[in-house]
Amino acid sequence: MPLPHPLLLRHKLASVSRHCVAAVTRRRRVHGLASVATSVFSRTLLVFALPIGVSCSVAEDWYRWRGPNGDGISTETEWNCDWKNGQPTIAWSHSVGTGFSSVVVKDGRVFTLGHVDDQDVVYCLNVADGEVRWTFGYPAELDARDFEGGPISTPTVDGDRVYVMGRAGELFCLQTSDGTKVWGKNVAEEADVRLPGWGCSAAPLVIGDKLLLNLGESGVAVDKHSGELSWSSDDRECGYASPVLIPDSDPTAAVIASGRAYIGVDIQSGKQLWAERWLTSFNCNAADPIFHDGKMFLCSGYNRGAALFDLNDATPSLIWKSKEMKNQIHSSILYQGHLYGIDGDMETGARLRCMDWATGEIRWSVDDLRPGGLALAGGRLLLLTEPGELMIAPATPDGWDPITEAKVLDGKSWTAPVLSDGRIFCRSIQGQLVCVDCRD
Amino acid sequence: MQRRSFLAGTAAAATLASAPNIHAASKDKTYRTALIGAGWWGMNILREAMAGGQTKVVALCDVDSDRLEINAEEVTDLSGDTPRTYSDYRELFEKEDVEVAIIATPDHWHALNALAAIEAGAHVFIEKPTGHTIGESQAVLAASRAANRLVQVGLHRRIGPHHVSGMKFLKDGGAGEIGLVRMFVHSRGGAEKPTRNSEPPENLDWEMYCGPAPLRPYCRRIHPGGFRHFLDFANGTLGDWGVHWLDQMLWWSDQQSPHSVHSTGGRPIAGAPVLNDEEQTTDAPDHQTATYEFDSFTATWEHRKFAGQGPEQTSIGCYFFGTQGTFHIGWRDGWTFYPADSKKQVIHQDAQLQEPDGHNLKLLYADFLRGIETGSRPVADIEVGHQATTLALLGMLSMKLGRSVRWDPDTQSIIGDEEANGMLRRKYRQPWTYPEIG
Numbered sequence: 001m002p003l004p005h006p007l008l009l010r011h012k013l014a015s016v017s018r019h020c021v022a023a024v025t026r027r028r029r030v031h032g033l034a035s036v037a038t039s040v041f042s043r044t045l046l047v048f049a050l051p052i053g054v055s056c057s058v059a060e061d062w063y064r065w066r067g068p069n070g071d072g073i074s075t076e077t078e079w080n081c082d083w084k085n086g087q088p089t090i091a092w093s094h095s096v097g098t099g100f101s102s103v104v105v106k107d108g109r110v111f112t113l114g115h116v117d118d119q120d121v122v123y124c125l126n127v128a129d130g131e132v133r134w135t136f137g138y139p140a141e142l143d144a145r146d147f148e149g150g151p152i153s154t155p156t157v158d159g160d161r162v163y164v165m166g167r168a169g170e171l172f173c174l175q176t177s178d179g180t181k182v183w184g185k186n187v188a189e190e191a192d193v194r195l196p197g198w199g200c201s202a203a204p205l206v207i208g209d210k211l212l213l214n215l216g217e218s219g220v221a222v223d224k225h226s227g228e229l230s231w232s233s234d235d236r237e238c239g240y241a242s243p244v245l246i247p248d249s250d251p252t253a254a255v256i257a258s259g260r261a262y263i264g265v266d267i268q269s270g271k272q273l274w275a276e277r278w279l280t281s282f283n284c285n286a287a288d289p290i291f292h293d294g295k296m297f298l299c300s301g302y303n304r305g306a307a308l309f310d311l312n313d314a315t316p317s318l319i320w321k322s323k324e325m326k327n328q329i330h331s332s333i334l335y336q337g338h339l340y341g342i343d344g345d346m347e348t349g350a351r352l353r354c355m356d357w358a359t360g361e362i363r364w365s366v367d368d369l370r371p372g373g374l375a376l377a378g379g380r381l382l383l384l385t386e387p388g389e390l391m392i393a394p395a396t397p398d399g400w401d402p403i404t405e406a407k408v409l410d411g412k413s414w415t416a417p418v419l420s421d422g423r424i425f426c427r428s429i430q431g432q433l434v435c436v437d438c439r440d
Numbered sequence: 441m442q443r444r445s446f447l448a449g450t451a452a453a454a455t456l457a458s459a460p461n462i463h464a465a466s467k468d469k470t471y472r473t474a475l476i477g478a479g480w481w482g483m484n485i486l487r488e489a490m491a492g493g494q495t496k497v498v499a500l501c502d503v504d505s506d507r508l509e510i511n512a513e514e515v516t517d518l519s520g521d522t523p524r525t526y527s528d529y530r531e532l533f534e535k536e537d538v539e540v541a542i543i544a545t546p547d548h549w550h551a552l553n554a555l556a557a558i559e560a561g562a563h564v565f566i567e568k569p570t571g572h573t574i575g576e577s578q579a580v581l582a583a584s585r586a587a588n589r590l591v592q593v594g595l596h597r598r599i600g601p602h603h604v605s606g607m608k609f610l611k612d613g614g615a616g617e618i619g620l621v622r623m624f625v626h627s628r629g630g631a632e633k634p635t636r637n638s639e640p641p642e643n644l645d646w647e648m649y650c651g652p653a654p655l656r657p658y659c660r661r662i663h664p665g666g667f668r669h670f671l672d673f674a675n676g677t678l679g680d681w682g683v684h685w686l687d688q689m690l691w692w693s694d695q696q697s698p699h700s701v702h703s704t705g706g707r708p709i710a711g712a713p714v715l716n717d718e719e720q721t722t723d724a725p726d727h728q729t730a731t732y733e734f735d736s737f738t739a740t741w742e743h744r745k746f747a748g749q750g751p752e753q754t755s756i757g758c759y760f761f762g763t764q765g766t767f768h769i770g771w772r773d774g775w776t777f778y779p780a781d782s783k784k785q786v787i788h789q790d791a792q793l794q795e796p797d798g799h800n801l802k803l804l805y806a807d808f809l810r811g812i813e814t815g816s817r818p819v820a821d822i823e824v825g826h827q828a829t830t831l832a833l834l835g836m837l838s839m840k841l842g843r844s845v846r847w848d849p850d851t852q853s854i855i856g857d858e859e860a861n862g863m864l865r866r867k868y869r870q871p872w873t874y875p876e877i878g
Contacts, residue, residue, distance in 0.1 A: 131522075142561070144633065145633045145634060145635055145636060145719070146633075146636075147637055197638070197660060260506070260643075277508055279506040279510050279643075280506075280510075281504075281506070281507065281510075281664045281665070282664070284643065303480075303507070303510050303511075304510065321517070325513070
């Protein structure tokens with residue numbers, strides 16, 4: 001997860017010909033006896049409403065950033081949010097240090113990263129009870145000059161290994177079982193490329209035997225077994241989004257967000273296939289590209305906006321563009337033809353919006369939720385607000401109508417929640433990690 | 441309660457095939473227009489200019505080439521115009537035939553940009569303040585009068601509907617006789633940590649950004665968007681918000697001039713300014729008070745960037761304290777009159793602003809073009825902007841000097857204080873020369 005811009009840059013939005021109708025939102029809370037009937041009813045509806053072809057796994061490991069499918073969507077359905085008395089069950093809470101890293105989950109263990117006492121610390125906790133299985137620390141500065149500081153990337157689990165990246169280019173491969181270091185290095189120094197302004201934030205992406213990193217102009221790849229450098233790119237400022245594989249690409253290609261473009265890269269050679277120039281005010285391309293149906297969605301904050309490209313030719317060709325969605329930090333989530341995303345500047349007031357994938361039209365926009373992070377599971381949006389409220393609402397272009405909401409965290413939260421194994425994991429910048437148990 | 445908005449289906453996307461729609465409202469005359477300083481606020485102004493239908497955007501100028509490229513693309517998307525882009529305003533005025541120049545650079549550039557535009561024969565829409573020092577503002581006023589060029593200052597609160605109706609309420613005696621005006625802006629904040637210096641981004645001409653101001657190490661806290669709190673480039677909150685609220689007070693008082701100005705302020709919360717080879721902080725005061733003594737009333741300014749709104753009902757605006765009660769003119773909260781007699785009803789009027797940034801630029805820009813067409817002075821004419829700017833800068837000057845100053849509006853000088861008079865100008869960095877007045 002990439003970095004917030006700390007300055008009070010006032011957000012601008014193209015307002016030409018925009019037509020807004022304000023409406024008052026009806027909030028629903030489910031209480032006491034009524035909740036039983038409601039929950040049964042809503043779950044029944046949900047099962048029938050599931051589109052054919054979507055798998056209904058009982059529990060699903062969220063082993064990497066944006067989940068197993070890389071789309072920010074959990075396919076788990078065996079969870080509920082009919083919290084008794086409006087209060088969810090907090091199974092456990094644990095301090096994991098200052099930072100913005102999200103969590104990943106594998107085989108009953110949850111992994112994340114935070115800063116504690118002159119170190120970045122990798123935490124491995126039990127999903128069941130939050131007990132610490134192991135930690136692994138490496139020396140790092142908090143570097144809180146421009147924001148709260150601490151690590152900002154999310155670990156990636158691959159088999160029995162977990163890969164971790166620090167803001168200053170530190171890269172470690174650890175055993176998931178006990179945290180033993182398999183190898184470690186500073187990959188920015190080795191590749192001789194500069195660090196981006198807020199530090200490295202991209203999650204490592206495993207593709208075959210390679211580990212793809214967002215560093216340099218168009219990425220760096222290392223051998224995932226040995227850490228040996230496979231290829232690197234020019235010494236230009238990288239962006240903050242994580243590398244994303246282009247589906248069905250030949251040769252196999254990924255898109256890397258540089259400071260000033262999104263670049264298609266051949267995985268084997270590191271060769272640039274194309275570069276879509278994509279400027280922002282702060283070289284801050286932070287949202288992962290989204291691929292669907294031969295098309296690519298790009299979106300950035302800091303003056304940029306969004307666009308959809310056709311990827312069927314050698315280079316991307318523009319289908320539409322819009323200033324009405326600006327993902328400053330968080331990637332949008334594409335679900336059933338609509339993008340759900342956080343638009344605008346997080347410091348000065350971001351909005352939760354729903355945008356039509358095909359046309360770029362805004363379906364709805366909620367202005368004062370103070371969104372902090374977004375996920376999607378079982379057809380529902382999971383919104384963690386900046387003050388630490390977890391809100392759950394059907395993901396529909398018809399509007400934002402929360403089923404339930406509850407305060408789960410104190411402090412400031414800008415990290416996307418994660419649903420895995422029937423639990424929702426929420427984390428504050430100050431390092432409180434809570435496990436909200438949503439199993440029956 | 442949540443605010444939500446459902447945007448109409450026509451709102452969002454610009455497809456490549458869609459026809460530019462901005463020129464649809466065109467009237468007869470269109471003005472060849474250039475924007476100097478193509479940042480966040482400059483583009484807000486330019487969008488209103490384009491939407492008004494009498495603007496052909498011929499050129500954009502900025503020292504940040506990425507900004508230029510992004511914003512030139514937006515101009516094309518919105519209007520169909522393909523502006524040429526420049527990093528040096530002098531080259532722009534040499535090569536382009538400009539009828540209207542919009543100036544929205546950081547404050548330290550305002551005067552040189554405006555004087556070049558006037559010399560090139562353009563009418564000018566300039567952001568407030570009209571100078572970084574009082575002498576610069578005087579030079580713009582004198583040059584525009586001599587060349588008979590119209591200058592509208594971006595004081596959109598001169599024409600915003602709730603400001604107009606609020607001012608009528610006051611001038612009709614709604615609050616009775618006014619004895620004290622209090623202007624204020626408060627926000628939250630705390631200690632400031634230094635930001636690391638770095639090489640300027642490759643897309644930024646840092647030397648030109650600094651221009652007549654001292655060349656200091658680049659740090660991203662300054663650009664983009666942070667110049668206001670660096671006193672080399674601007675004058676902090678008083679030189680920003682203060683100009684708006686001082687102008688409201690001047691409007692109500694029929695442009696009276698104060699006898700004396702006294703201001704104090706500092707950085708007890710933000711901490712001492714840092715500027716070294718490695719890192720830097722801002723250096724504008726984290727709080728400031730200023731007192732303006734007039735013939736028949738006193739006006740005070742107060743800002744602080746800590747503690748938030750506190751027990752008051754508002755964190756921004758202007759209180760006019762009169763015999764009939766207290767009148768507050770605000771921003772998004774419109775205006776409210778609190779009668780001294782608590783049995784009487786509170787009177788309120790909502791604001792009518794353009795969002796998302798809460799301004800009334802559309803009205804102000806239309807007034808500017810009306811002024812050009814009819815030859816009449818616009819509502820926020822350069823003289824109006826100059827007076828509000830002068831009061832803000834006298835406040836800064838008094839704070840730095842540590843004593844009161846007495847202002848003579850006729851001679852445009854400080855009475856009996858040579859040191860203070862020396863501060864009406866600043867030393868420019870070579871090769872830039874401080875503008876001569878008249």
